[in-house]
Amino acid sequence: MTDGQKNKIIELRKNGAGYKAIATEVGMSRDAVRAFCKSRNISGFGAVTVMNINEQTENGNICPNCCKPITQPHKGRRKKFCSEKCRRDWWKEHPESGTQKETAQYRLKCTYCGKEFISYGNKNRKYCSHYCYIHDRFWKKEEGRI
Ligand SMILES: [Zn+2]
Ligand SMILES: [Zn+2]
Incomplete structure (x- = not known):
């Protein structure tokens, strides 16, 4: 499985797509897609998964980019992404979320x-x-x- 396929699966799951649709899209077997989703905690019904992912992301449980679980530090700032790479990738994909108002x-x-x-x-x-x-x-x- 390539990184491109993994990202595609995650992206499609976030949008509520089912295993079969994803399997066709990325050219993998349905079982392989399901196994991958299980390993990333994004299995289950599409709509539930979307809710789940949003909630988990907000709680800082999983990385919004790759859906890997995040280990939060005991002290200090909570992490939003599992790694620096994910942080950069995510902002590249979502530049509109980063338009912070310029300080007046x-x-x-x-x-x-x-x-x-x-x-x-x-x-x-x-x-x-x-x-x-x-x-x-x-x-x-x-x-x-x-
Ligand atoms: Zn990540
Ligand atoms: Zn003065």
Whole structure:
């Protein structure tokens, strides 16, 4: 079985195709297709499999690209893909999922020093730097007391 065939089977299963249809499509026997699906946990009725795959992917149980089970680390960030290769392959196939909104940029004026600065994603920033923040909040007050 080639990688191309494996990927094709997974792709077709994700779309709810039955073993027979897949077998014809990839040119393998129905039994071989079923055995492969069993080994990847994508056997069963088409519709159930689709639901299953979606749920398993969301829970981080299986890799959305190859449907192999993922071993999650005990600590830290959860993995979405079983390997770096799968991650890259998947994004290549689904570029539209990756269009993250560009962080908005705001041109603002520093309340303390009056300098213009660019704030990323936050239009309510008042100071260009921590320095100005500290000076405005604490130093001014103290000066005022004298
Ligand atoms: Zn994978
Ligand atoms: Zn400033």
